[in-house]
Amino acid sequence: MEKSERRSQILAHARDVFAKRGYHAAKIDDIVAAAGVARGTFYLYFDDKRAVFEEIVDNVFTRLGEAILRVDPTNQEFSVAAQVRENISRIVCALLEDRATTKILLSDAVGLDPALDRKLLAFYERVGTLLEESLRDGQTLGIVAQGDVRMFSILTLGALKELIYQVVMRGLEYPEERIGAEMYSFLCHGVLRVE
Amino acid sequence: MEKSERRSQILAHARDVFAKRGYHAAKIDDIVAAAGVARGTFYLYFDDKRAVFEEIVDNVFTRLGEAILRVDPTNQEFSVAAQVRENISRIVCALLEDRATTKILLSDAVGLDPALDRKLLAFYERVGTLLEESLRDGQTLGIVAQGDVRMFSILTLGALKELIYQVVMRGLEYPEERIGAEMYSFLCHGVLRVE
Amino acid sequence: MEKSERRSQILAHARDVFAKRGYHAAKIDDIVAAAGVARGTFYLYFDDKRAVFEEIVDNVFTRLGEAILRVDPTNQEFSVAAQVRENISRIVCALLEDRATTKILLSDAVGLDPALDRKLLAFYERVGTLLEESLRDGQTLGIVAQGDVRMFSILTLGALKELIYQVVMRGLEYPEERIGAEMYSFLCHGVLRVE
Amino acid sequence: MEKSERRSQILAHARDVFAKRGYHAAKIDDIVAAAGVARGTFYLYFDDKRAVFEEIVDNVFTRLGEAILRVDPTNQEFSVAAQVRENISRIVCALLEDRATTKILLSDAVGLDPALDRKLLAFYERVGTLLEESLRDGQTLGIVAQGDVRMFSILTLGALKELIYQVVMRGLEYPEERIGAEMYSFLCHGVLRVE
DNA sequence: GATGAATGAGCATTCATTCAT
DNA sequence: GATGAATGAATGCTCATTCAT
Numbered sequence: 009m010e011k012s013e014r015r016s017q018i019l020a021h022a023r024d025v026f027a028k029r030g031y032h033a034a035k036i037d038d039i040v041a042a043a044g045v046a047r048g049t050f051y052l053y054f055d056d057k058r059a060v061f062e063e064i065v066d067n068v069f070t071r072l073g074e075a076i077l078r079v080d081p082t083n084q085e086f087s088v089a090a091q092v093r094e095n096i097s098r099i100v101c102a103l104l105e106d107r108a109t110t111k112i113l114l115s116d117a118v119g120l121d122p123a124l125d126r127k128l129l130a131f132y133e134r135v136g137t138l139l140e141e142s143l144r145d146g147q148t149l150g151i152v153a154q155g156d157v158r159m160f161s162i163l164t165l166g167a168l169k170e171l172i173y174q175v176v177m178r179g180l181e182y183p184e185e186r187i188g189a190e191m192y193s194f195l196c197h198g199v200l201r202v203e
Numbered sequence: 204m205e206k207s208e209r210r211s212q213i214l215a216h217a218r219d220v221f222a223k224r225g226y227h228a229a230k231i232d233d234i235v236a237a238a239g240v241a242r243g244t245f246y247l248y249f250d251d252k253r254a255v256f257e258e259i260v261d262n263v264f265t266r267l268g269e270a271i272l273r274v275d276p277t278n279q280e281f282s283v284a285a286q287v288r289e290n291i292s293r294i295v296c297a298l299l300e301d302r303a304t305t306k307i308l309l310s311d312a313v314g315l316d317p318a319l320d321r322k323l324l325a326f327y328e329r330v331g332t333l334l335e336e337s338l339r340d341g342q343t344l345g346i347v348a349q350g351d352v353r354m355f356s357i358l359t360l361g362a363l364k365e366l367i368y369q370v371v372m373r374g375l376e377y378p379e380e381r382i383g384a385e386m387y388s389f390l391c392h393g394v395l396r397v398e
Numbered sequence: 399m400e401k402s403e404r405r406s407q408i409l410a411h412a413r414d415v416f417a418k419r420g421y422h423a424a425k426i427d428d429i430v431a432a433a434g435v436a437r438g439t440f441y442l443y444f445d446d447k448r449a450v451f452e453e454i455v456d457n458v459f460t461r462l463g464e465a466i467l468r469v470d471p472t473n474q475e476f477s478v479a480a481q482v483r484e485n486i487s488r489i490v491c492a493l494l495e496d497r498a499t500t501k502i503l504l505s506d507a508v509g510l511d512p513a514l515d516r517k518l519l520a521f522y523e524r525v526g527t528l529l530e531e532s533l534r535d536g537q538t539l540g541i542v543a544q545g546d547v548r549m550f551s552i553l554t555l556g557a558l559k560e561l562i563y564q565v566v567m568r569g570l571e572y573p574e575e576r577i578g579a580e581m582y583s584f585l586c587h588g589v590l591r592v593e
Numbered sequence: 594m595e596k597s598e599r600r601s602q603i604l605a606h607a608r609d610v611f612a613k614r615g616y617h618a619a620k621i622d623d624i625v626a627a628a629g630v631a632r633g634t635f636y637l638y639f640d641d642k643r644a645v646f647e648e649i650v651d652n653v654f655t656r657l658g659e660a661i662l663r664v665d666p667t668n669q670e671f672s673v674a675a676q677v678r679e680n681i682s683r684i685v686c687a688l689l690e691d692r693a694t695t696k697i698l699l700s701d702a703v704g705l706d707p708a709l710d711r712k713l714l715a716f717y718e719r720v721g722t723l724l725e726e727s728l729r730d731g732q733t734l735g736i737v738a739q740g741d742v743r744m745f746s747i748l749t750l751g752a753l754k755e756l757i758y759q760v761v762m763r764g765l766e767y768p769e770e771r772i773g774a775e776m777y778s779f780l781c782h783g784v785l786r787v788e
Numbered sequence: 789g790a791t792g793a794a795t796g797a798g799c800a801t802t803c804a805t806t807c808a809t
Numbered sequence: 810g811a812t813g814a815a816t817g818a819a820t821g822c823t824c825a826t827t828c829a830t
Contacts, residue, residue: 011793014793014794030314030315030316030317031314032227033316035819035820035821036820036821036822037820037821045794045795046794046795046796047795047796047797047821047822048794048795048796048822048823048824049793049794049795049796050822051821051822051823051824052793052794056821056822057821057822087397088397089395089397092395092397114313115313115314115320116314117314118309118310118313118314119225119226119310119311119312119313119314120225121225121228122225125310125372129372129373132369133373143394146395150396151395151396151397152394152395152396153388153392153393153394153395153396155385155388155394156385158375159366159377159385159389160389160394162362162365162366162369163362163365163366163385163386163389163394164362164394165365166361166362166363166364166365166366166368167357167358167359167361167362167365168361169361169365170357170358170360170361170362170364170365171354171357171358171361173361174327174357177320177324178324178328180353182354190350190351190354190358191358192395193348193350194354194355194358194393195393195394195395196393196395196396196397197348197392197393198348198389198390198391198392198393199338199347199348199350199355199358199359199390200284200287200341200346200347200348200387200390200391201345201346201347201348201391202282202283202284202287202346202391206810230802230803230804231803231804231805232803232804240811240812241811241812241813242804242805242812242813242814243805243806243807243811243812243813243814244810244811244812244813245805246804246805246806247810247811251804251805252804252805401814404814404815420704420705420706420707421704422617423706425798425799425800426799426800426801427799427800435815435816436815436816436817437800437801437816437817437818438801438802438803438815438816438817438818439814439815439816439817440801441800441801441802441803442814442815442816446800446801447800447801477787478787479785479787482785482787504703505703505704505710506704507704508700508703508704509615509616509700509701509702509703509704510615511615511618512615515700515762519762519763522759523763533784536785540786541785541786541787542784542785542786543778543782543783543784543785543786545775545778545784546775548765549756549767549775549779550779550784552752552755552756552759553752553755553756553775553776553779553784554752554784555755556751556752556753556754556755556756556758557747557748557749557751557752557755558751559751559755560747560748560750560751560752560754560755561744561747561748561751563751564717564747567710567714568714568718570743572744580740580741580744580748581748582785583738583740584744584745584748584783585783585784585785586783586785586786586787587738587782587783588738588779588780588781588782588783589728589737589738589740589745589748589749589780590674590677590731590736590737590738590777590780590781591735591736591737591738591781592672592673592674592677592736592781596789620823620824620825621824621825621826622824622825630790630791631790631791631792632791632792632793632825632826633790633791633792633793633826633827633828634789634790634791634792636825636826636827637789637790641825641826642825642826790830791828791829791830792828792829792830793827793828793829793830794826794827794828794829795824795825795826795827795828796823796824796825796826797823797824797825798822798823798824799820799821799822799823800820800821800822801819801820801821802817802818802819802820803816803817803818803819804816804817804818805815805816805817806814806815806816807812807813807814807815807816808812808813808814808815809811809812809813809814
């Protein structure tokens with residue numbers, strides 16, 4: 009077996025074990041047993057327990073980063089609406105295609121330790137900033153409501169995170185398109201029609 | 204010192220230590236040192252480490268449960284809009300008046316162990332159900348958009364949770380009323396004005 | 399049992415185990431088994447394995463430091479010769495009254511790690527310096543041979559160390575006074591009478 | 594590369610690594626990295642880590658054994674004094690020409706494990722016995738002080754060992770001839786002139 | 789012969805919990 | 810009730826050694 013192959017094999021099993029048991033309840037023994045390798049082999053490919061975990065988190069950050077596209081209002085081919093929907097769809101897809109990792113991201117990685125918390129916040133900050141810029145562009149074009157873009161960005165991300173969290177953690181079964189559609193409609197009109 | 208007094212004293216210090224260090228990094232030693240009692244005393248008042256933690260979480264659930272009022276569309280005195288705003292305001296207030304506990308709830312309690320995860324989900328489920336019912340009532344009255352109320356409920360809660368999370372974890376300084384107002388406006392109109 | 403009593407009990411058993419097996423072959427389990435306490439108890443009294451070991455070494459340094467008296471040529475009561483003999487005698491006595499510790503000092507502590515090596519060298523340096531000063535005083539008084547006092551000091555210490563080493567390691571059985579007498583005579587006349 | 598060449602290459606690098614780090618801190622990885630061979634290759638030439646170490650020690654024993662000449666009082670060409678000085682000089686030379694090995698002998702090999710301790714003691718015993726016999730011969734000829742030759746032998750070896758130890762471990766810089774001369778003078782007259 | 793990936797026995801250390809005083 | 814000394818199960822990690830290629 010090739011070196012990088014073995015590495016990803018261990019990584020994949022580590023991901024499953026972390027997703028199943030959570031970081032602290034996941035023992036190195038569980039991981040190597042799942043991967044079918046010896047204890048020492050694990051340490052041949054990863055510095056320590058935290059390192060595998062962090063790599064899993066880093067990978068999902070990378071994957072998410074690639075999934076997100078900047079909305080371009082000058083794009084002649086696709087309307088802003090279409091681009092937004094496409095974006096939501098890509099993010100949802102990236103998160104749901106590997107649910108174990110998503111569970112780790114949304115559940116186990118939270119509050120694990122200060123360093124990882126910083127990393128998480130930094131990632132959300134980065135995504136948030138991107139979103140804020142798009143929203144600001146949108147305000148200029150009159151297609152985004154006036155108001156605090158940072159707040160908008162947080163609220164939007166939170167709504168999406170919670171939806172995914174419920175799907176992954178509680179096994180809520182919505183088809184991906186449905187999720188995208190509802191999310192989009194929520195962003196467009198909210199839910200209240202009070203006057 | 205009275206028995207119940209001593210108990211809450213330990214509980215309060217445990218909360219601070221958990222908030223500061225996170226569940227696993229918080230040692231019983233830290234807690235008893237903070238509370239100024241002997242190690243054994245801790246176990247006179249609580250079964251084990253998890254029990255204190257769970258009690259903290261239970262308390263905030265109770266407090267939140269009390270903060271949330273059922274929106275009553277037939278209420279003659281307050282409009283639905285006013286009731287919704289009041290509700291948001293009460294929840295935000297409950298969460299921000301004890302930030303240590305809120306940090307624990309939103310960060311440390313997540314993914315701690317399967318049993319607690321179930322409790323968390325059950326709480327969100329309970330709140331969600333309440334919200335869903337209100338939303339359904341609202342749909343009947345034409346003051347809530349048509350669509351999947353469960354989804355609405357999840358999206359709404361997620362938006363609010365993330366906002367509070369960012370305030371508590373990153374020290375984002377928004378005045379409470381501001382938070383309520385933005386949240387409300389978000390619920391009423393969303394952010395996109397794409398056509 | 400008192401706290402300091404328990405401490406010395408563990409220390410004494412650790413000393414025996416180290417002397418019997420050497421630092422690396424001595425396991426914490428051996429020590430606690432010998433002392434009749436639980437594994438954790440060991441760590442209640444000592445930071446780690448190295449710390450006990452170092453304390454044993456420190457103690458013997460202290461004891462030796464106290465055993466050594468500065469030779470005072472102006473002393474009216476005791477001649478220099480008598481003082482030198484007394485000194486040798488005290489040192490030998492200090493080393494032979496606790497052979498386990500002496501074995502540790504002369505055998506296990508050597509080359510254990512850079513930090514401890516430095517400590518050892520520093521101790522020998524200290525003793526050496528003291529000896530050098532005495533020798534220099536002696537040269538002024540004409541009771542020490544002319545020549546490099548540092549060299550004299552090293553040679554003297556080496557001779558004594560080796561003697562003790564052989565007694566402790568190989569169980570060479572010389573009465574203490576004999577050791578002192580021979581050492582003294584060696585210092586006075588050497589062994590060669592070549593012309 | 595020839596088989597025996599490769600062997601000595603590994604041996605030499607092992608020596609350097611042992612001297613630099615000490616036995617336990619020296620990892621097989623360090624040795625093979627220094628020697629520029631694969632880990633498995635090491636085991637083609639040596640049984641295990643201890644075996645290389647022991648071979649280094651054995652080699653220095655052999656070299657030292659060859660350096661030491663029996664003092665022959667009937668030798669017409671060289672006086673006993675000259676032979677003794679020559680002997681000291683050869684030993685010092687043998688020890689200082691490969692300081693890495695000497696450091697290993699005097700520091701790392703001490704207290705490493707019971708088997709090696711026995712070997713060390715056996716070597717010193719052998720050298721000691723040789724020395725004792727010479728001393729006894731010398732006593733017959735009236736050129737060695739009366740007294741316990743075993744003691745003389747131990748004291749003499751100890752003095753020399755410590756001198757070399759200080760030179761090698763603390764970088765004391767004495768020219769070799771100087772060391773020989775001082776050692777010789779020490780043996781002839783000691784240092785004290787107390788009456 | 790040479791390689792280096794894989795192995796797994798071995799061990800120090802931590803810390804929640806207990807219980808004699 | 811309060812104490813804190815004692816406990817020991819639990820686990821991450823190291824590294825000498827092996828062996829298939």
